[in-house]
Amino acid sequence: MRAAVLHAPGPPSAFSLEDIPMPAVGRNDVLVAVAACGVSSKDVVERNGTYRRDMAFPIVIGMEISGRVVECGADVSDFKAGDFICTKAFSSCGRCRYCRNGRETTCLKRRPVRGGYGEFAAIDADACVRVPPGIPFEVSCTLGPGAGVALNAVRDTAHVQLGETVLVTGATGGVGLPAMQLAKLAGARVIAVTRNDQKKGGLVQDGADEVVVASSGEDFSKAVRALTDGLGVDVVIDTVGSRMFKASFDSLAMHGRYATVGQLFGEDTSINLARIFFKRAEILGVGSVSRTQLEDVVNLVARGRLMPRIARTLPLEDIALAHELVESGEMSGRVVVVPNKQ
Ligand SMILES: [Zn+2]
Incomplete structure (x- = not known):
């Protein structure tokens, strides 16, 4: 099968398109014909060597996967050949203390999803969610790490309530845009912050009540x-x-909640801690997406309540260009590659 293989960390041109053996399908895995794979900033840091956890070269990265199940491992009962799926970022064991307390994203045995930059990927069934046929593959592949994380932030971490006012930074980004749409759905007034004056009109169309440049x-x-x-x-x-x-x-107002869901820069920040208690503020860390959250955003998209924006869809051969576009930070919406035309 064809795949974009990374033999060592490097620039976008470091990928080499090669014919490699089909991935081995474990007992708990599904083999997926990869119809689309989102290119995220996580992919960028895996490629350039900044992110090193669980990276063994040569490697086929790509974790935002959608496609069709073609084969199931012996212990898989939730899926069958022909199902359409999309993925969350990690699989979890379902048995450790965190999994048993509804905290699967910090599972002690969690394993990253990878292999989306190839025609086929073997993925732990726990990391897969079924997708109805009406949702295009280039949309469904982005739902876990984008809209799913946004749902985690807005609904399950910051607990946004009807009538509240919500500020979203990086509002044109992969998490920012759905966070804005979901806060609107929750009945909040949304103020979007963006660097780019030209993106103001688009943000209002996407639901911002006010835009601060x-x-x-x-x-x-x-x-x-x-x-x-x-x-x-x-x-x-x-x-x-x-x-x-x-x-x-x-x-942030008195008694406000501050949900932090991204850190695009390496530097530290500082605050006088008294400002947190004087304000009675809550600082909240948002993790990755759970299975339930991913199922819920798939549902919202299927019902037309939420629509992620796809900026570019490229063939796998253009993986270097896809990484350049993501690194530029100038895209409004997601960049997606197509490894296996369905
Ligand atoms: Zn676990």
Whole structure:
């Protein structure tokens, strides 16, 4: 089968397209003909060597997978050949103390999903969720790490309530955009922060009530307070990280919740801890997507309530270009490659 193989960390041109043996299908695995694979910033850091956990070269990366099941391992009972699936980022064991407490994303035996940059991938069935035929593959592949994580942030971590005001940073990004749409669905008023003035119109179309344009590191909290009668916002969903932290925390109202769901930069940030207790603020860490959360976003997309934006769909041969586009940070919506035309 054809795959984009990485023999060592490197620039986007480091991938080599090769014919390699079919992956071995374990007892708990499904073999999937990969119809689409999202290219994420996680893929970028796996490629360039910044992320090293569980990386053994040569390797076929790619974790945002959608496709058709062609074979099932001996112990798989939830799927059959012909099913359409998409994936979460990790499989979990279902038996450790975290799994048993509904915290599967921190499973002690979790294993990363990989292999999406090949025509076929063997994936632990636990990491797969069934997708109805009406959802295009290039959309369903992005649902776990994008909309699924956004649902985790908005509904299950920040607990956004009807009538609240929510600030979303990086609002045109893979998590930011669905977070904005989901906060609207939850009945909140949404203020979007973006670096790019030209993206303002699109953000309003996608559901932002107000858009604040601010460059990285700029203090936008005065603009946010002006929009909220001086009170600030009830919730921040921060998909950018350190360079947005100060202005975003300054935008937070008394008793506000600050959900942190991304860190695009390597540097630290600092805060006088008294500011957290004076404000009675909650700082909340958002993890990856659970199976239930992924099933729920698949449902929302199937019912037309949520629509992720796909910026470019490219053949697997253009994997280097796909990585360049993702690294540029200029795309509105997701970049997807097609390893196996269905
Ligand atoms: Zn577990």
